[in-house]
Amino acid sequence: MAFEEVNYTVAGRKIEWIRESSNAQADVALARARKLIERDGVDLIIGPLSGAEGIALRDYSRTLKGKTIINGQSAAADTTMRDPSPNFFRFNGDGMQWIAGLGNYTYNTLKARHVAVVAGDYAFPYTQVFGFMQEFCKAGGKVTKLWSPLGTADFASTIARIPKTADAVPVLHGGTDALAFLTQYAQAGATLPLIAGSVTADQVVMSARGPHRRLLNGLITAGPLVDDSDNPTWVAFVDRYRKRFPDGFAAPSIKAVHYYIAAKATLQALEQVKGDLSNDQKAFQAALAKVVVSTPMGGSVRLDENRQAIADNFIRRVVERDGKLFTTQVQKFEAVTQTQGMPRDQFLALGSPSRDNPSCPPAN
Amino acid sequence: MNTPGDLRCPTFNHGDKPHELTRLTRKAFLVSAIAAAAAMALLTSASTAFAQAGTPIKIGSIKTLEAPSRPEVKTRSAR
Numbered sequence: 001m002a003f004e005e006v007n008y009t010v011a012g013r014k015i016e017w018i019r020e021s022s023n024a025q026a027d028v029a030l031a032r033a034r035k036l037i038e039r040d041g042v043d044l045i046i047g048p049l050s051g052a053e054g055i056a057l058r059d060y061s062r063t064l065k066g067k068t069i070i071n072g073q074s075a076a077a078d079t080t081m082r083d084p085s086p087n088f089f090r091f092n093g094d095g096m097q098w099i100a101g102l103g104n105y106t107y108n109t110l111k112a113r114h115v116a117v118v119a120g121d122y123a124f125p126y127t128q129v130f131g132f133m134q135e136f137c138k139a140g141g142k143v144t145k146l147w148s149p150l151g152t153a154d155f156a157s158t159i160a161r162i163p164k165t166a167d168a169v170p171v172l173h174g175g176t177d178a179l180a181f182l183t184q185y186a187q188a189g190a191t192l193p194l195i196a197g198s199v200t201a202d203q204v205v206m207s208a209r210g211p212h213r214r215l216l217n218g219l220i221t222a223g224p225l226v227d228d229s230d231n232p233t234w235v236a237f238v239d240r241y242r243k244r245f246p247d248g249f250a251a252p253s254i255k256a257v258h259y260y261i262a263a264k265a266t267l268q269a270l271e272q273v274k275g276d277l278s279n280d281q282k283a284f285q286a287a288l289a290k291v292v293v294s295t296p297m298g299g300s301v302r303l304d305e306n307r308q309a310i311a312d313n314f315i316r317r318v319v320e321r322d323g324k325l326f327t328t329q330v331q332k333f334e335a336v337t338q339t340q341g342m343p344r345d346q347f348l349a350l351g352s353p354s355r356d357n358p359s360c361p362p363a364n
Numbered sequence: 365m366n367t368p369g370d371l372r373c374p375t376f377n378h379g380d381k382p383h384e385l386t387r388l389t390r391k392a393f394l395v396s397a398i399a400a401a402a403a404m405a406l407l408t409s410a411s412t413a414f415a416q417a418g419t420p421i422k423i424g425s426i427k428t429l430e431a432p433s434r435p436e437v438k439t440r441s442a443r
Binding site for chain 1: 419420422424425426427428429
């Protein structure tokens with residue numbers, strides 16, 4: 001949509017767009033990036049989508065001279081938090097920014113004191129769990145963590161290990177993993193209340209048919225966009241999206257929105273330098289670092305010194321309307337930073353998000 | 365007797381003062397050299413921009429395909 005809006009032309013130069021797909025695996029994303037750079041000779045790449053892929057492309061970008069990678073949606077914290085690459089730019093928040101406020105909301109409003117977090121065993125969920133636990137554990141909550149490999153089809157053992165003493169189950173899976181878990185959770189007749197992660201309550205999952213829809217309706221979730229926002233910019237964007245993709249979702253997915261923002265930021269910087277990518281793209285990259293891009297949600301995104309987005313985030317509730325699921329706004333947090341407002345050195349001292357970090361298990 | 369780099373006039377006796385014309389010539393040469401370098405830089409930049417203007421900007425994108433993503437996203441669809 002972003003390229004179509006400018007008729008595939010920026011600063012008088014035509015845009016040639018070469019699309020590649022990956023499968024959320026770092027080695028596959030890296031192979032696709034190498035193909036785009038080395039065989040197709042692209043000037044820049046917009047992507048990737050998944051956490052580990054982002055870290056792989058961040059590392060690859062360091063080996064490139066005169067090329068730029070603009071992240072699509074991948075949201076692992078360390079992609080830009082630690083050892084950032086000078087030619088890797090991310091205009092979306094990381095998983096921690098997307099979940100800002102949910103830990104406090106779960107403790108203070110939902111009154112949960114012990115939760116069993118169900119999440120994928122890779123970089124992006126580590127980041128979401130880290131963000132949730134920073135708030136929830138600090139407030140006094142206890143967390144049992146249940147990890148599953150990406151692409152898990154059978155969640156029976158995970159569901160069986162959810163402690164009966166837990167007050168709620170934050171589900172931080174996305175895509176097919178979320179569908180599989182929620183479907184099997186519904187089929188198992190489990191009754192503990194659920195809380196949804198940023199890519200769990202997303203149109204990719206909410207638009208799919210199945211028993212999981214009954215579970216999703218009414219859930220509290222956190223994320224960077226609100227489907228049924230009445231902001232005129234968002235309403236107009238959804239309208240354009242629906243016309244462009246009549247067979248698409250009821251509202252644009254989080255992926256669609258972030259790739260759109262990345263493309264808009266890229267076009268804005270290209271316009272500023274009049275399409276000049278000479279001198280190893282130095283002027284373009286300098287312009288990109290300073291871009292303030294308007295978002296479809298009616299806000300704006302700018303980058304910090306690590307070329308990482310500072311963006312708004314929302315606590316949301318899933319609602320059903322005309323047989324379709326949407327997210328609606330409960331709370332808004334403006335200009336959420338990657339360090340959650342903490343000084344960078346203090347935040348870095350907390351360590352990298354991982355299976356074991358942070359930790360606040362319940363007493364046996 | 366003049367030595368290399370000696371700007372005193374060899375013909376007229378001006379004492380130790382450099383010949384005014386020689387000094388002006390040197391200044392003019394420096395100014396013109398700087399101007400030429402700047403013009404060359406501008407020309408290079410303009411020619412780079414001109415050369416780029418005729419070529420497309422090639423943008424690659426990478427997106428994860430996972431069910432229930434849309435099947436219409438093709439592996440390689442250049443435009």
